[in-house]
Amino acid sequence: MLWMIAVLCKRKKIFKRLFPETHWVAALDGIETYKSREKDDCEHCLSRRVLVDDEYITEYYHRYVVLQMVGVTPAVFLDVEALQPGETEAAAGMRLLERFLKRHPRYLDAITMDAFYLQAPFVKKLLKYGLHLLIVLKQENRELYQDAVGLCASVPVKITKVVTKEIRFWDLGAMQTWTQLEREVRVVRSIEKQLKGKKQKNGEWVYKEETKDWIWCIISPEGGEKPDGELTVKWGHARWDEETRGFFELTQYWHLDHCYRHNATAMLACLMILFMAFTLTTIFFQRNLKGIWRSFTRVALARLLMDDLVLPYEGSFWPAAPT
Ligand SMILES: [Zn+2]
Incomplete structure (x- = not known):
């Protein structure tokens, strides 16, 4: 569904450029959504040693690589992949990119990445897809x-x-x-x-x-x-433009780092639902709201949207969807 939304966004000309240009660029990044110092009954936790009060202890965490549009708004999330225990972020990143690029070979023109992706085998493999890589x-x-x-x-x-x-x-x-x-x-x-x-x-x-x-x-x-x-x-x-990419908003207001259930499949599903909700809500707020509603903050609008879902209103606050 994330792919479908991304394809529709392009086809329906939803994207607005943040600076004038013609390339379609996405960023590959890692995010961490869960961290605990207690061992839970989870086979998919990654672990690392951290120094706390002069003593090394084990910390368990979950990390994902995320592919997201940059230089445009809405900053649509294209795909997400969980890191498996013992593998590098580049390995998970490659799995994500190969899956996405095989299915959508012409969606992107360029990918921007962090320094640790600058490894010859990774770059060589990715070059097959004919993209510009900015690392x-x-x-x-x-x-x-x-x-x-x-x-x-x-x-x-x-x-x-x-x-x-x-x-x-x-x-x-x-x-x-x-x-x-x-x-x-x-x-x-x-x-x-x-x-x-x-x-x-x-x-x-x-x-x-x-x-x-x-x-x-x-x-x-x-x-x-x-x-x-x-x-x-x-x-x-x-x-790096956190504000337009939404990570700040997602953590602050959408509980990106909240673990609803400590289970690898559930966590990935929740993350995907969150990305989907974020994209769709952003598009709705950007395109479907008219008049006075445009002056509301997103938090206030989200509140109204929530009220509208649970309260027995006559009719709705929201204008009808365009046909
Ligand atoms: Zn876990």
Whole structure:
């Protein structure tokens, strides 16, 4: 059903772009919904050792990889896959992507991912599907990282200033350093300085400079188009845009991390139902509400929607669905 909703969203032109462009981009990310230090009767719990008051204890948790649209609203959830005990996030991520991409080979143009997906076998396998891959580059990938940082000295920098934000951008072009991949990757770097103001109790504003240094690898299908470096930075940032992606809202108001029943199948089903409800409610609020209702907060609207479901009203608060 998540797939069906996603396909309908595209067909019915539901998606609104958050910045002008033509690619369809999704982010692959991990989320954790359950954590306990007591052993329950569950075979699917993952476990890790954590340090508590100078003592190592075992913590049990459930983790999922999620594929979600970015750069558009609503940020539709495309698919979710549970991590099995002992496997890496990349293994679960690959299972999810292969399932989705085999069924919907042309739905996406690009996928953005975290640094630990930057592994040659994972990337090689995924390249078969003809997508652009945008992966964060961190120091763990030492050679490529060091080469990229070193190259910045000899490549012209492009500086953009927007009010309190300064962006230094380098398109480092194709690099051959990542030998295991047996092909070149493009690297872009963006250092962003922003003055962030905070109002003190005495009414004065204190400004602090925040600097973020981002390096991304872009691996594109051979022979195809090469997306503009600055555009790919926008894809990368869209992955971090928690507010538009809904994770904050889902945790705060939708109890994403509540475990209704500690059973792997039930937990996955609840998560999928939650994603479906989130997508459908967002679309309903965005498209079906008119007039005064548009000024209500989503929480207030959700409350009314709930009342409407359980109370014996004459008629409904809500306008009729479009036919
Ligand atoms: Zn469990």
